[in-house]
Amino acid sequence: MLQINNLVVEIEGKRILNGLDLTVKAGEVAAIMGPNGSGKSTLSYVIAGKEEYEVLDGEILVDGENILELEPNERAARGVFLAFQYPLEIPGVSTMTFLKAIMNAQRKAREEAELTTPEFMKRVRAAAEKLHIDQEMLRRGLNVGFSGGEKKRMEILQMALLEPRFCILDETDSGLDIDALKIVAEGVNTLRDPARAFLVITHYQRLLNHIVPDTVHVMANGRIVRSGGKELALELEASGYADYREQAA
Template sequence: MLEIRNLHVQIEDKKILNGLTLTVNDGEVAAIMGPNGSGKSTLSYVIAGKEDYEVLDGEVLLDGRNLLEMDPNERAAAGVFLAFQYPLEIPGVATMSFLKAALNSQRKARGEDELSTPELMKRVRGAAERLQIPQDMLKRALNVGFSGGEKKRMEILQMALLEPKFCILDETDSGLDIDALKIVSDGVNALRGDKRSFLVITHYQRLLNYIVPDTVHVMANGRVVKSGGKELALELEANGYADYRTQAA
């Protein structure tokens, strides 16, 4: 599925990633944990194609294709989805219009027919019901006036509709109360499958009680310094990151 080889990245002449290497297999949920400034969010942005980050060396391969040679829209059409830590409000853009444009744009890029309005409405309403998103939210401008939990649920709704191959969740638990966390996690877990992989970025083990990972990777100073099973997250919760900062220095 995804293979990252010796990735070196900087922004404004500041080195962030220092030879990061990581593999996420088909159907795998991989968690990335690490202290602030370790490069976790930078990794998510580079995979998705956010501007301003300069790749100095390395490859990011999705099913053998180098994502670094593709524009962000091409990466999205290839199956990459990024759920942001802080989803943006977009005044003047109706939520349903956004969902229709995003879904049909990707279908067109893949050579598929666009969805009719009735079929789109059926899909959106079904997915929204499962995520406990009220219909009035779908009638508003995208994310405008939404709570933190509502914004996160809206991103999981987008993910459910787009059905990506590789999903990146960048601190999705940030700002969520326990009820919203359960709803969002249930939405993610419903999408798990043999042909879809996840990279879950988080500071805290709490999220991993609900989205149970297959593997956990610790990042420090821009690279992966340790990998293990889900029990590694419990170790980090108990002991913190001090030992790994020293190891990566």
């Protein structure tokens, strides 16, 4: 589903990704782990299409199509979703309004009919309930005054409603207490599907106890330096990233 070949990326003249290769198959949950500054978040932004990153070389193929030339919204319409580490606030725009706007924008891009209001409400209610998001929260401005945990749940709610084919979770566990973490992980797990792939970016093993990955990749100095099964995460938890830092240096 996702194939990245020899990706080289700079920001303000500083090289962040350095010939990164990565393949994630449909139905797979791939975890990316690595020390701070290894380029994990940059990878997620570059896949989603954030402007300020300069791609010098390589390609990102989604279902065989190179998406590097596409606008972020075009990538979204093709099923790329990024759950942000720090979700943005949009004052004055109620969460409901925002949800309706994004769902219909993607439907429009795929030439599908707009959702009717009752159908939209039905979907939101069902998805919100699973994530313990109450109606009052949906009426508030998007992410305005939300706690860290509420913001992360809102990201997963959007993911559930948009039904993307390729989901990136960028440090979704940061700032979450154990209860919130469980709710979020459960939300993700119910979305696991043979046709959908996940890229779970995390610094800690903790999240991977709840979202059990099929593959684990270790990232250092802007490239994947080691890949393995879920047991690799446990090994890292025990030994830390020290070895990889040295390797990077």
